[in-house]
Amino acid sequence: MEKSQIERIKREIADKTLFETAQTAAYGYLDGMFERHVYPAEQDLELLRVFDEELGENGCDPQTILHTLAACAAPNTVQQTGGRYFGFVNGGALPVCLAVKWMADVWDQNAVLNVASPAAAKIEDVCRKWLVDLFGLPQGTAAGFVTGSSIASFSALAAARNYQLKQAGWDIQKRGLFSAPFGKIYLSEEAHATIFKSLSMLGFGEDSIVRLPSDSQGRIALSEVPDDIQPCSIFVLQAGNVNTGAFDDIEALCKLAKEHGCWVHIDGAFGLWAAASARLKPSLRGMELADSWSVDAHKTLNVPYDCGIVLCRDESALVSAMRASGGYIIHSAGRDNMNYVPDMSRRARGFELWAALKYLGKSGIEALVDRLHENTLYFARRMEDAGFEVLNAIAFNQLLVACGGDEATRDILKAVQDDRVCWCGGTQWKGRFAVRISVCNWSTTHEDIDRSVASFRWARAVPELP
Numbered sequence: 001m002e003k004s005q006i007e008r009i010k011r012e013i014a015d016k017t018l019f020e021t022a023q024t025a026a027y028g029y030l031d032g033m034f035e036r037h038v039y040p041a042e043q044d045l046e047l048l049r050v051f052d053e054e055l056g057e058n059g060c061d062p063q064t065i066l067h068t069l070a071a072c073a074a075p076n077t078v079q080q081t082g083g084r085y086f087g088f089v090n091g092g093a094l095p096v097c098l099a100v101k102w103m104a105d106v107w108d109q110n111a112v113l114n115v116a117s118p119a120a121a122k123i124e125d126v127c128r129k130w131l132v133d134l135f136g137l138p139q140g141t142a143a144g145f146v147t148g149s150s151i152a153s154f155s156a157l158a159a160a161r162n163y164q165l166k167q168a169g170w171d172i173q174k175r176g177l178f179s180a181p182f183g184k185i186y187l188s189e190e191a192h193a194t195i196f197k198s199l200s201m202l203g204f205g206e207d208s209i210v211r212l213p214s215d216s217q218g219r220i221a222l223s224e225v226p227d228d229i230q231p232c233s234i235f236v237l238q239a240g241n242v243n244t245g246a247f248d249d250i251e252a253l254c255k256l257a258k259e260h261g262c263w264v265h266i267d268g269a270f271g272l273w274a275a276a277s278a279r280l281k282p283s284l285r286g287m288e289l290a291d292s293w294s295v296d297a298h299k300t301l302n303v304p305y306d307c308g309i310v311l312c313r314d315e316s317a318l319v320s321a322m323r324a325s326g327g328y329i330i331h332s333a334g335r336d337n338m339n340y341v342p343d344m345s346r347r348a349r350g351f352e353l354w355a356a357l358k359y360l361g362k363s364g365i366e367a368l369v370d371r372l373h374e375n376t377l378y379f380a381r382r383m384e385d386a387g388f389e390v391l392n393a394i395a396f397n398q399l400l401v402a403c404g405g406d407e408a409t410r411d412i413l414k415a416v417q418d419d420r421v422c423w424c425g426g427t428q429w430k431g432r433f434a435v436r437i438s439v440c441n442w443s444t445t446h447e448d449i450d451r452s453v454a455s456f457r458w459a460r461a462v463p464e465l466p
């Protein structure tokens, strides 16, 4: 860079005009947050063509960069921060978290080592303590702060794999995985796609996976668990089925798995937060008996992306699976965040998580969890009143709906998506096509749900119009 260019960039920092442009655009976006259509319109999607260009030889004026994004990208975002987005399992973003993220972005901290950011290390340590307490996990449970449940499960299963092999007298660090005397991975046929992906990345093939049949709600059917559980194995349980929201019988399965010396991992991406609610906590009975847990803050807790947590009862199991060394790495007596996660350099996502926990407090988290549950019950009732078929028992925040045969349901969903009052996706559930509604946003009101149900009613009427 030329000296003159450096001077210019420093002026950009000093005069703040770039940041003011960003702020104005962001404020405009926030102002339309609850009323904007939840999905981009066809004509807006055309705007994305602006980005189809070659990388220029010369750079671009920073104001133009901001204006281009505000004009062409913003209209093509999905309005998932508002109250009528029910797609996938996407949480919203609490304003305090957005504000903290914004502020902390300016710090641009690398949450790798204590020495690289004492603030980031301290905040992660505090979040760990608070979450262990909130979820009622064993004291000393370790936590790593990752991008989401995918990497949280990956990290936990890496710890599980290495630990179980070590117990069997196999040093995986030295001998690797080939011909290791590993048992099996027992999981539900309903396990989340990311569990299978993690297992594949960890060197486990189909032959080592035992898929356990599930009941009508997608819970592992206890009667189908085989008697001959193999040594050196792992159980993966679900706290929150991604379609029905149902919880496996954690207590019974943990006890059974433990009798056979298995490691138990619980995928609680959105459902683990039910532990914060007196009403829903019984669904998680026995969860503290497990060895590791994965959970997202960017779903139920409404922390902005990306924010997930791996929790592991045995700190040394997690740390030894994630270990890295190098002459230049400076470990400290305090928390070194990289010891608990697969990556090294990472953004300090703990700030937003800490802000959400601190802002809500225990009672606020409980109220948020209960609100999502109540809204889902309300949604289900209103859909039934409107003549739609509810396919699942509401366990938490997931609702499956059909309207006649697969084709009719598919047509209605397509019409609802085109109507853009709300957005939901579809799924296959026990051989049927279903609309999948996930209530994850703090801001969803009964009015939002009523408007969404009205869109479904309208969509059902569409094919009958002349």
Ligand SMILES: *Cc1c(COP(=O)(O)O)cnc(C)c1O
Binding pocket: 089, 147, 148, 149, 150, 151, 192, 194, 240, 241, 242, 267, 268, 269, 270, 296, 308
């Ligand atoms: C969302 C989800 C995952 C994956 O989490 P990411 O945060 O998307 O990586 C895993 N399991 C369940 C049950 C989920 O809902």
